Amino acid sequence: MSAEHASTDNTLNEIKQDVRAELxxxxxxxxxxxxxxxxxxxxxxxLVRRNGTASARLQQIQSQFDSVPRSDIRSIYDAALDAQxxxxxxxxxxxxxxxxxxxxxxxxxxxxxxxxxLESIPVASVGGKPARxxxxxxxxxxxxxxxxxxxxxxxxxxxxxxxxxxxxxxxLQTEIAMRLFDMDQEKAREELANLKAAATNTFQQVxxxxxxxxPMMLDDLGLVPTLKRYVENFKEQxxxxxxxxxxxxxxxxxxxxxxMIFRAVQELLGNAANHSQASMVKIVLDISEQKxxxxxxxxxxxxxxxxxxxxxxxxLKLIKDRVEMLGGQMDVDSVPGQGTRIAFDVPASWxxxx
Numbered sequence: 001m002s003a004e005h006a007s008t009d010n011t012l013n014e015i016k017q018d019v020r021a022e023l024x025x026x027x028x029x030x031x032x033x034x035x036x037x038x039x040x041x042x043x044x045x046x047l048v049r050r051n052g053t054a055s056a057r058l059q060q061i062q063s064q065f066d067s068v069p070r071s072d073i074r075s076i077y078d079a080a081l082d083a084q085x086x087x088x089x090x091x092x093x094x095x096x097x098x099x100x101x102x103x104x105x106x107x108x109x110x111x112x113x114x115x116x117x118l119e120s121i122p123v124a125s126v127g128g129k130p131a132r133x134x135x136x137x138x139x140x141x142x143x144x145x146x147x148x149x150x151x152x153x154x155x156x157x158x159x160x161x162x163x164x165x166x167x168x169x170x171x172l173q174t175e176i177a178m179r180l181f182d183m184d185q186e187k188a189r190e191e192l193a194n195l196k197a198a199a200t201n202t203f204q205q206v207x208x209x210x211x212x213x214x215p216m217m218l219d220d221l222g223l224v225p226t227l228k229r230y231v232e233n234f235k236e237q238x239x240x241x242x243x244x245x246x247x248x249x250x251x252x253x254x255x256x257x258x259x260m261i262f263r264a265v266q267e268l269l270g271n272a273a274n275h276s277q278a279s280m281v282k283i284v285l286d287i288s289e290q291k292x293x294x295x296x297x298x299x300x301x302x303x304x305x306x307x308x309x310x311x312x313x314x315x316l317k318l319i320k321d322r323v324e325m326l327g328g329q330m331d332v333d334s335v336p337g338q339g340t341r342i343a344f345d346v347p348a349s350w351x352x353x354x
Contacts, residue, residue, distance in 0.1 A: 016118050023111045026104060033101050040094040047087040054080035074181060081174065088199065092206055102219075106259065117325075223258040224250040227265060227285065238273045241280040248287035254349040260322050261285075261294055261346075267315045268296040268342055276300025276340060288348065291328070295343040302334045319344065 057076050177191040217226040224246055231244045252258075265283060272278045278300030286293040320330045328346035 012118065016115075019111060019115050019118060023108065023115060026108045026111060030101065030104050030108065033097055033104065037094065037097045037101065040090065040097055044087070044090050044094055047083060047090055051080075051083040051087050054083040077181070078178065085174070088203075092203070095206070109256065218258060218262060219255075222250065222252045223261055224285070226258075226262060227283075230262075230266070231269075231283070234269055234273075240273060240278060242269065242283070243281070244283045244285070246285045246287070251287065251350065253287075253292065257292070257326070257346065257349050260326065261292065264294065264319045264322070264344070265296065267319060271315065272296070272298040272300060272340075276302070278339070291345045291348050293343065293345040295341065297339065297341040299339045302336045302338050302340050304336055305332055305334055316342070 054076070058080050061076060174195065177188050177195065181188045217229060227244060227246075231242050235242050253261075265285075269281065269283075272281045276298050278298035281296065281298045283297075284293075284295040286295075316332065323330045323344045323346055326346045328344055330342070330344035332340075332342050334340035334342075
């Protein structure tokens with residue numbers, strides 16, 4: 001065995017150990033998050049009952065407002081506001097935990113598939129073909145991990161700059177409203193109205209983040225309805241004409257295939273909006289019995305496919321690797337100043353849960 005083959009075998013063994021360790025850690029995190037979800041669900045049920053009681057007391061004093069002492073009104077109001085805030089935060093936490101669980105479950109499935117692929121690779125032999133196969137697998141694994149970490153970092157920063165900052169401001173706004181309640185009720189109402197508007201906006205941001213992580217419609221209704229909804233929401237957020245054309249019906253595909261196609265379209269739409277300066281994007285999803293073909297074409301500035309940097313091309317490389325792992329192929333057609341067209345096809349795999 002040559003030194004090159006021995007080095008490749010060592011690298012492959014290291015990757016196997018890393019994947020196995022990551023899989024064990026993933027399973028541990030899944031167990032922990034399951035426990036947290038159970039505890040959060042119990043807490044939400046308690047807060048729902050508490051919120052119902054507080055709302056009932058508020059309705060009761062409305063008919064007796066003039067006869068109820070001001071201190072009692074404030075106490076009841078504070079209790080109702082506290083119950084609503086706690087319920088809002090707790091529901092958000094529960095949704096976040098459920099989203100994290102789905103993310104971890106998808107990650108576990110991916111790790112298990114990678115583990116199966118790595119286990120099937122033989123040790124290096126004369127001629128070096130298996131060694132090259134191991135090297136290619138290692139490169140794909142590294143690319144996928146880097147892309148996932150980059151996405152996690154982006155979402156973490158967005159959560160910190162958006163909802164996390166807004167939630168800290170809610171506390172301050174609530175304290176201001178409470179102090180104004182006895183001094184100037186009109187200003188207190190105005191402050192509460194501002195608080196409600198901010199909470200509504202923050203709640204929408206959280207829902208958008210959850211959709212980016214894993215749209216629940218994808219599990220419930222499938223790829224086509226989810227893509228249609230995503231495209232409509234996307235058009236509301238960007239100044240761009242996005243058109244989706246579905247050929248072949250809305251039958252359900254295997255879950256892993258629906259996730260892969262959705263993530264690919266999501267990445268390509270993001271590229272068109274953030275980098276290509278396009279004003280129009282056409283998406284074609286062609287579903288046949290043998291294969292699924294996806295095409296995303298924009299009229300943006302295009303790029304030189306030979307000179308795109310590794311960082312800029314990581315998303316495209318990740319899509320290409322996933323397509324090839326599923327037995328498909330991907331084509332990138334782009335010329336500076338003439339737009340971009342990216343298409344890929346993968347063998348069809350139908351869901352058994354129809």
